[in-house]
Amino acid sequence: MTETAPALSMRGITKRYPGVLANDAIDLDLRPGEILALLGENGAGKSTLMNILYGLAVPDSGEILLDGQPVTIAGPSDAIARGISMVHQHFMLVPVLTVAENILLGEETMANAVFLDRAEAHRRIVELGRRFGFEIDPEAKVGNLSVGWQQRVEILKALYRQARILVLDEPTAVLTPQETTEIFDVLRRLAREGHSIIFISHKLYEVLAIADRITVIRRGRVVGTRLPAETDEDDLAEMMVGRNVQLVVDRGESHPAEPELIIEKFSVADDRGRVVVKDIDLEVRAGEIVGIAGVAGNGQDELVAALTGLRRPAGGRVTLGGKDVTGWGPREMTDFGVGYVPGDRQRYGLVLSFPIEDNLVLTSYYREPFASGPVRNDPAIRDWADESIQAFDIRTPSATVPASNLSGGNQQKVIVAREFSGQPRLLILDQPTRGLDVGSIEFIHRRAIAKRDAGSAILLVSAELDEVLELSDRIAVMYRGEIVAIRDGRTADREEIGLLMATGGKAPIEEVTTTMSVEA
Amino acid sequence: MSTALPPPETPPAGTGTTAGTSAAAAPPPRRGWSSRVRGGISVARVPLGAVVLAFAVGSILIWLSSLVTTKSLDLGLPIKAYGAMLEGAGLLGNVNGLVNTLVQAGPLILGGLAVGVGFKAGLFNIGAQGQFLMGAVAGAGTGAAVATWPAPLAILASILAGAIVGGFWGFIPGLLKARTGAHEVVTTIMLNTIAATFIGYLVSGPLLATGFSFDRTGDIGNAALPIIFGRNLHLGVVIAFAAVPIIWWLLWRSTLGFEIRTVGANPDAARYAGMRPGLITVLTMSLCGLLAGIAGAIEIIGITHFMNASYGTNVGFDSITVALLGGAHPVGITLAALLFGAMRAGAGLMQIQTQIPVEIVDILQAVVLLFMAADIVVRRVFRIRKAGPVVEEIATVARSYGGGTSV
Numbered sequence: 001m002t003e004t005a006p007a008l009s010m011r012g013i014t015k016r017y018p019g020v021l022a023n024d025a026i027d028l029d030l031r032p033g034e035i036l037a038l039l040g041e042n043g044a045g046k047s048t049l050m051n052i053l054y055g056l057a058v059p060d061s062g063e064i065l066l067d068g069q070p071v072t073i074a075g076p077s078d079a080i081a082r083g084i085s086m087v088h089q090h091f092m093l094v095p096v097l098t099v100a101e102n103i104l105l106g107e108e109t110m111a112n113a114v115f116l117d118r119a120e121a122h123r124r125i126v127e128l129g130r131r132f133g134f135e136i137d138p139e140a141k142v143g144n145l146s147v148g149w150q151q152r153v154e155i156l157k158a159l160y161r162q163a164r165i166l167v168l169d170e171p172t173a174v175l176t177p178q179e180t181t182e183i184f185d186v187l188r189r190l191a192r193e194g195h196s197i198i199f200i201s202h203k204l205y206e207v208l209a210i211a212d213r214i215t216v217i218r219r220g221r222v223v224g225t226r227l228p229a230e231t232d233e234d235d236l237a238e239m240m241v242g243r244n245v246q247l248v249v250d251r252g253e254s255h256p257a258e259p260e261l262i263i264e265k266f267s268v269a270d271d272r273g274r275v276v277v278k279d280i281d282l283e284v285r286a287g288e289i290v291g292i293a294g295v296a297g298n299g300q301d302e303l304v305a306a307l308t309g310l311r312r313p314a315g316g317r318v319t320l321g322g323k324d325v326t327g328w329g330p331r332e333m334t335d336f337g338v339g340y341v342p343g344d345r346q347r348y349g350l351v352l353s354f355p356i357e358d359n360l361v362l363t364s365y366y367r368e369p370f371a372s373g374p375v376r377n378d379p380a381i382r383d384w385a386d387e388s389i390q391a392f393d394i395r396t397p398s399a400t401v402p403a404s405n406l407s408g409g410n411q412q413k414v415i416v417a418r419e420f421s422g423q424p425r426l427l428i429l430d431q432p433t434r435g436l437d438v439g440s441i442e443f444i445h446r447r448a449i450a451k452r453d454a455g456s457a458i459l460l461v462s463a464e465l466d467e468v469l470e471l472s473d474r475i476a477v478m479y480r481g482e483i484v485a486i487r488d489g490r491t492a493d494r495e496e497i498g499l500l501m502a503t504g505g506k507a508p509i510e511e512v513t514t515t516m517s518v519e520a
Numbered sequence: 521m522s523t524a525l526p527p528p529e530t531p532p533a534g535t536g537t538t539a540g541t542s543a544a545a546a547p548p549p550r551r552g553w554s555s556r557v558r559g560g561i562s563v564a565r566v567p568l569g570a571v572v573l574a575f576a577v578g579s580i581l582i583w584l585s586s587l588v589t590t591k592s593l594d595l596g597l598p599i600k601a602y603g604a605m606l607e608g609a610g611l612l613g614n615v616n617g618l619v620n621t622l623v624q625a626g627p628l629i630l631g632g633l634a635v636g637v638g639f640k641a642g643l644f645n646i647g648a649q650g651q652f653l654m655g656a657v658a659g660a661g662t663g664a665a666v667a668t669w670p671a672p673l674a675i676l677a678s679i680l681a682g683a684i685v686g687g688f689w690g691f692i693p694g695l696l697k698a699r700t701g702a703h704e705v706v707t708t709i710m711l712n713t714i715a716a717t718f719i720g721y722l723v724s725g726p727l728l729a730t731g732f733s734f735d736r737t738g739d740i741g742n743a744a745l746p747i748i749f750g751r752n753l754h755l756g757v758v759i760a761f762a763a764v765p766i767i768w769w770l771l772w773r774s775t776l777g778f779e780i781r782t783v784g785a786n787p788d789a790a791r792y793a794g795m796r797p798g799l800i801t802v803l804t805m806s807l808c809g810l811l812a813g814i815a816g817a818i819e820i821i822g823i824t825h826f827m828n829a830s831y832g833t834n835v836g837f838d839s840i841t842v843a844l845l846g847g848a849h850p851v852g853i854t855l856a857a858l859l860f861g862a863m864r865a866g867a868g869l870m871q872i873q874t875q876i877p878v879e880i881v882d883i884l885q886a887v888v889l890l891f892m893a894a895d896i897v898v899r900r901v902f903r904i905r906k907a908g909p910v911v912e913e914i915a916t917v918a919r920s921y922g923g924g925t926s927v
Contacts, residue, residue: 309794310792330792340792347789348789350789351786351789352786353785362792363793365775371775378773
């Protein structure tokens with residue numbers, strides 16, 4: 001396509017770990033000024049490849065060429081010196097330091113041998129930001145910035161180190177749709193200025209929106225490279241997973257019965273005592289999925305916390321299966337048949353340092369058959385763990401591996417296996433597929449529908465409007481702590497729901513953008 | 521048990537997820553004893569390295585001290601000194617030395633457990649010292665009061681008293697933390713000081729025995745622990761060793777232990793799972809105090825048989841080093857306690873044979889602690905890539921100061 005040498009070229013990269021061929025003769029070209037998307041499921045070998053590029057791993061064979069010259073990358077500092085920078089999914093920032101201090105860490109601009117040249121550093125940071133279309137305050141504390149802005153700081157950090165090749169590892173996983181759009185603008189500007197970008201993701205529509213070319217990796221091999229214009233989501237998904245994937249799971253007919261969960265005039269306050277859930281009324285019937293759509297931060301977190309017993313409600317009533325359960329604690333709710341897949345799986349859903357088997361009984365360890373009185377029944381736990389690993393296709397060498405060794409998708413499967421077990425009367429799914437690959441999403445969606453058909457009432461909370469639209473029998477739109485509309489899930493109009501999420505259906509349309517930026 | 525030991529070496533960063541994909545086909549291996557032992561050795565590399573380095577640093581100090589005192593440099597002196605220490609500790613076949621090692625290790629095992637169990641719940645129990653002292657004074661006072669009871673009852677009463685009072689001394693900081701969030705490091709340090717002065721008051725006041733030339737508690741009579749072997753191997757040593765499997769069982773086989781470890785590893789997940797972190801904190805701190813209290817009571821009724829007003833010990837503080845060196849694991853704690861017990865038991869002979877002061881043992885212990893905290897040094901020297909579990913324990917404690925520092 002072009003005659004100039006690729007900015008980066010990886011040839012025949014092979015990397016074998018005990019028992020795994022992580023990279024199998026991978027060829028990859030990155031042209032100057034190009035955004036190349038690297039697409040693959042969790043565990044496909046993207047991270048290994050990028051670790052090799054960043055000098056964190058040594059390939060068994062293959063070579064790396066920068067601007068046509070073969071190089072050996074000795075380690076991250078060598079990679080940085082050669083103009084390769086990585087922006088990790090989990091930011092490497094010090095929250096108590098300012099933007100400028102974070103950027104300067106390890107790359108101090110000195111006025112003399114002893115003192116930093118803050119003024120010069122600030123000037124360069126502001127100028128860099130402007131060049132790529134945003135105004136940044138170098139004095140702002142990073143901990144006070146939104147996630148989107150923290151990401152910009154990470155990118156600035158790379159640019160400050162004069163990166164020419166930028167690797168972004170799932171940069172949008174933690175961003176709202178608005179922030180994603182904004183970051184995309186920044187990336188496009190970077191590419192226009194001649195930076196080459198590798199964009200790692202498994203969100204198909206994003207990849208189609210941003211990439212110049214898309215390289216798909218599966219099980220350590222490159223399965224193909226496509227131009228966005230000549231492919232679509234289904235094609236990419238099939239390349240990624242190796243089989244036909246239903247991006248939209250067939251939800252079938254639902255047969256809702258009696259109301260299982262009845263929420264009346266329910267109010268919840270946040271940590272600062274502000275009432276962020278206001279007089280909500282909502283019903284979820286047995287055999288029905290009710291989705292709550294809303295921009296993050298409109299009270300969904302507090303609502304879920306109050307329903308699961310992790311937060312005391314400020315007022316109102318919750319009835320479950322005909323019983324008043326207002327103010328019950330998490331243990332009582334679990335015992336009463338409530339399954340809960342928490343939104344922050346690593347913080348609440350798992351103990352990462354514990355083996356999978358312990359995580360599989362995290363909410364049931366005290367009950368028969370996993371315990372007899374105060375004594376753990378390890379054989380029963382083992383059997384259950386092996387069973388769950390089979391049934392939920394959790395990819396792990398054994399049940400004794402710590403949960404931290406699993407990929408995000410498999411970690412979530414552990415939680416789902418645990419919470420979906422038995423016959424829960426109510427399942428609360430908070431962002432059940434956030435950050436997961438298409439295969440895992442399909443799997444979890446199928447399971448949710450199966451539970452619905454088995455008679456569970458399901459309350460789904462998701463920031464992904466598509467997910468809510470695909471699964472829900474009814475959709476409740478939450479805006480500033482109130483439910484502003486309820487729509488039928490099958491006939492709901494995407495645009496209308498989006499507008500309700502953004503405005504609550506009250507503000508005039510012109511205010512949409514400003515309102516959203518405030519909320520975000 | 522599998523939870524006790526970290527998994528076998530995992531491939532380096534970034535491959536954890538890849539490993540899962542293809543390994544799914546392989547049958548899940550069950551962990552046998554051999555893999556556990558291998559895991560244990562792998563875990564023990566950092567602590568062992570720290571000990572080796574500490575002895576190396578000790579050699580330098582021995583040279584320096586002999587240089588100052590004798591104005592000559594005997595290059596073989598450290599070998600002689602450590603050799604004498606080994607001999608004194610009975611590791612060259614001397615039964616009396618071995619008994620001394622066990623007797624010295626006993627309270628360190630209980631104290632080490634008192635600190636280690638706290639670590640498991642994410643608590644840094646610096647208060648083992650105070651809990652030990654309170655247990656000791658309770659044992660001394662009770663022993664004197666029940667001196668004429670039948671021996672089994674008198675012993676039981678004294679140990680129980682130590683357990684209860686020590687436990688109460690752990691319960692206080694536990695309750696303060698659960699109710700008000702007061703950090704246990706601060707409150708236990710304060711309680712250590714209170715305990716040290718309080719026992720002085722008790723011994724010179726309510727518990728003062730008449731007819732002695734100095735302030736002390738009364739004779740414990742039948743409450744004295746029987747010597748079961750050799751010159752001074754008292755029953756308390758057996759109790760200390762018996763506590764090891766009990767605590768191991770509690771931590772890894774009981775639901776309470778699961779709750780303790782969950783609260784320590786991830787308090788948010790514990791709350792989500794319906795556990796009560798506050799209650800667990802109080803229970804764990806009480807248990808820590810109970811263990812240290814038993815150690816204190818045993819020390820009195822097993823060895824000194826009374827307490828004087830200026831009773832002093834360092835067992836509680838040494839226990840912190842023991843717990844850290846032992847990776848907060850009962851087995852590791854036992855090994856660490858035996859090591860320090862041996863050093864203490866052998867120090868006397870070392871001083872007699874080589875004129876190296878026994879205080880070198882304190883220095884060695886301190887250097888071990890230093891290397892455990894600065895484990896990066898150990899890992900560099902011995903090329904150990906993976907951080908040991910001990911580092912996790914320290915991280916737990918560090919986290920509890922900083923609050924949420926992650927973005």
